[in-house]
Amino acid sequence: MKRILSTLGRSILHIQLALSILTGCTTKQHNEDEQRRTPIFNGRNLDGWHISRTSHQGTTGNFYVEDGAIVLKQHPYGQGGVLLTDRKYANFELYVEVKIDSFCNGGIFLRSTESGQAYQVELAVPGANADLFGERMEISIPGKATAIGSVWKPDDWNSFRIRMEGAVPRITLWVNDVQMWDVQQPKNDFIAGATEGMIGFQSHWSAQYLPTPGGFNMPGAWRPDGAHRFRNIRIRELD
Amino acid sequence: MLLLLLLLSGVTYAQAPTYTNSVGMEFIRIDTGRMIVGRFQPPYPVPDDTVRGMTRPMVMWMGDGRPYSAKEFALARSMAERDAMPGFEVVISKPFYIARFEVTQEVWQRVMGTNPSVFQGGEIGDTSQHPVENVTWEDVQEFLRLLNQVENTTRYRLPTEFEWEYAARAGAEGDIPWSETQRVAQLGGKTTRPVGQKEPNAWGLYDMLGNVWEWVDDFYNEKIFADPVPPATGKLHVLKGASFVGDVKNATWFTHAGGPGNGWDVGFRVVMEIEEE
Numbered sequence: 001m002k003r004i005l006s007t008l009g010r011s012i013l014h015i016q017l018a019l020s021i022l023t024g025c026t027t028k029q030h031n032e033d034e035q036r037r038t039p040i041f042n043g044r045n046l047d048g049w050h051i052s053r054t055s056h057q058g059t060t061g062n063f064y065v066e067d068g069a070i071v072l073k074q075h076p077y078g079q080g081g082v083l084l085t086d087r088k089y090a091n092f093e094l095y096v097e098v099k100i101d102s103f104c105n106g107g108i109f110l111r112s113t114e115s116g117q118a119y120q121v122e123l124a125v126p127g128a129n130a131d132l133f134g135e136r137m138e139i140s141i142p143g144k145a146t147a148i149g150s151v152w153k154p155d156d157w158n159s160f161r162i163r164m165e166g167a168v169p170r171i172t173l174w175v176n177d178v179q180m181w182d183v184q185q186p187k188n189d190f191i192a193g194a195t196e197g198m199i200g201f202q203s204h205w206s207a208q209y210l211p212t213p214g215g216f217n218m219p220g221a222w223r224p225d226g227a228h229r230f231r232n233i234r235i236r237e238l239d
Numbered sequence: 240m241l242l243l244l245l246l247l248s249g250v251t252y253a254q255a256p257t258y259t260n261s262v263g264m265e266f267i268r269i270d271t272g273r274m275i276v277g278r279f280q281p282p283y284p285v286p287d288d289t290v291r292g293m294t295r296p297m298v299m300w301m302g303d304g305r306p307y308s309a310k311e312f313a314l315a316r317s318m319a320e321r322d323a324m325p326g327f328e329v330v331i332s333k334p335f336y337i338a339r340f341e342v343t344q345e346v347w348q349r350v351m352g353t354n355p356s357v358f359q360g361g362e363i364g365d366t367s368q369h370p371v372e373n374v375t376w377e378d379v380q381e382f383l384r385l386l387n388q389v390e391n392t393t394r395y396r397l398p399t400e401f402e403w404e405y406a407a408r409a410g411a412e413g414d415i416p417w418s419e420t421q422r423v424a425q426l427g428g429k430t431t432r433p434v435g436q437k438e439p440n441a442w443g444l445y446d447m448l449g450n451v452w453e454w455v456d457d458f459y460n461e462k463i464f465a466d467p468v469p470p471a472t473g474k475l476h477v478l479k480g481a482s483f484v485g486d487v488k489n490a491t492w493f494t495h496a497g498g499p500g501n502g503w504d505v506g507f508r509v510v511m512e513i514e515e516e
Contacts, residue, residue, distance in 0.1 A: 053459065053461075053475065053478075053496050053497035053498070053500075054452065054478060054481075054482075054500045054501070055489075056485050056486050056489035058463075059463065059495075059496055060461070060462060060463045075322075076279065076281070076322030076463060077281045077283065077315070077318040077319040077321070077322040078281040078282075078319070079281075114499060114500055114501050114502075115482075115484060115485075115500060115501050115504070117484060117501075136484055136486075137484075191430070192357055192358075192503045205488055207281035207282050207283060207319070208281065208282060208414065209278075209279055209280075209281065209414060209491070209493050210278065210279070210280050210281075210413060210414045210493075211280070211282045211414075212413070212416060212417060212491075213413075213416035213417070213418075214416045214418045215414075215416075215417045217282045217284075219283065219284040219307065223307075223311055224311055224314040224315040224318050225314060225318065
C-alpha cells in the first residue's frame with residue numbers, strides 16, 4: 001500500500017512537472033505572440049473605430065468605452081448596429097477578450113464591408129456561440145464550435161484568437177486557447193470579391209421602426225438593455 | 240386656346256405627368272403634399288407572446304424557448320416608450336420631377352464619358368441598364384454639372400431627403416408592408432440588377448428600395464431619422480432606400496443612412512425642378 005502510494009506520489013510529481021513545463025512553454029509562447037500583436041483599441045475612446053451608417057442592424061447603436069472595454073448596446077430601442085475599424089485588414093491574427101450578456105445576439109465580423117457583409121464568429125449565449133457564419137452573405141463552409149461548452153466561462157471574459165489568411169480564406173478560431181474549428185473555404189464568398197475588410201462587432205436589431213403589416217420583430221435577439229463587451233483587442237498582420 | 244397658349248409658352252413639358260430629356264432620362268411629376276417624417280414607435284413584446292400592435296407572434300431567439308421575465312417585459316416597454324418619437328410634419332410646397340429610374344450606367348457614360356461601376360460587363364454581360372454605382376456624392380455633383388450643361392439648364396439636382404422620401408412613399412403613411420417590399424424592392428443576388436425589373440410604386444417610380452443606395456442632397460445628422468431642418472454642414476451625406484444587400488428590415492422609405500456605404504451599391508437618381516408656373 002505504501003509502495004503504491006509512493007508510486008502514485010511520484011506519478012503525480014511527474015504529471016505536475018510535465019504540466020509546469022507545458023504551462024511555462026504556453027505562457028512563453030503566449031507572451032511572444034502577444035508582443036507581435038498591435039493594439040487596435042486604446043482602452044479609452046473609439047479613436048480608430050466608426051459606426052456603420054448603412055447596416056440593416058441599425059445605424060445609431062449606443063457604442064461607448066467603459067472600464068477599458070468597448071460596450072455595445074442598442075439605441076434607440078430595438079436598433080442595433082455594427083462598430084467597425086477604420087482600417088481594413090487582409091491576412092491577420094486577431095486577439096480579443098469578450099464578455100457577453102446572455103440572450104443578446106452579436107458577433108465578431110471579419111473582412112467586413114462598410115455595410116456589414118462579413119465572415120462572422122457568432123456571439124450568442126444560449127445559441128450558436130462561436131460558430132462561423134456569413135453575415136448578409138452566404139459562406140461556403142460554416143464552422144461549428146462543438147467544444148465551446150467545455151471552455152466557455154459564462155458572464156465572464158473569454159479570449160478569442162482568430163486567424164484569417166488567404167484570398168480564398170482559411171479561418172481558425174481558438175477560444176480560451178482551445179481550437180474550436182479550422183475552416184478552409186473553397187472560394188472567396190464576398191460578392192464583390194473583397195480580399196480585405198474591417199474588423200467589426202455587431203449588436204443585432206430586435207424591433208422595427210413601426211409595427212409593419214406582415215413583418216415580425218425579434219425581441220429575443222437582444223434583451224432590453226443587454227450588452228456585449230470587448231477589450232484587449234490586438235491584431236498581428238500576416239505577410 | 241389655353242392649351243395652345245401653354246404649348247406656345249413652352250411650359251407644357253413642365254406640367255406634363257412625364258418628361259424625357261435629351262439623354263434619355265424619364266421623369267415623373269410629383270405634386271405637392273404633406274407627410275409625417277421621423278415617427279418612431281418600435282414594437283415591444285408583451286406577456287401574451289405577441290408584440291404590441293402586431294398580429295403575428297414575435298420571433299423569440301431566447302434559446303431553449305426561455306420567455307421574457309416580468310422585469311424584462313417592463314424594461315422593454317419603458318425603453319420603447321422612452322425612445323418613441325411622434326415625428327414632424329413636412330410640407331412639400333413645390334411640385335418637382337423625379338427620375339423614374341436610378342441613373343443607369345448608359346446614362347452616366349453618355350454624360351461623363353466614363354463608367355466607374357464595379358458591376359459592369361464581364362460575366363454579368365451587358366450592364367448598360369444597371370444603375371451606375373461606385374460614385375461619391377462629389378462625383379454626382381460633377382455629373383449634375385455636366386447634365387445641366389448638356390441640357391442648357393440649371394434645373395437638375397439631387398432630391399432633398401424629404402423629396403426622395405415623399406416620392407418613395409407615394410402617399411403611404413405607415414411603413415411598407417413586407418409583402419410589398421418583396422414586390423417592389425430589388426433585394427438579394429450578388430450584383431446590381433437592371434433598373435425597372437420589379438414593380439413600380441404607386442406613383443410609377445422603380446427601385447426606390449433596393450438595387451443601389453441613393454445619394455440625396457442633405458448632410459447626414461448621425462441620428463436615426465432626419466431633423467426638421469437638415470444640418471448646414473457635415474462630413475457625410477444621406478443615403479436612402481437600401482441596396483440589393485439590404486433586407487426587409489432597412490429597405491423601407493424611412494431608413495435614414497449615411498455615406499460612404501460599400502461603394503459598389505451606392506448610386507442615385509435625379510430631380511428636375513419645375514419652373515414657376
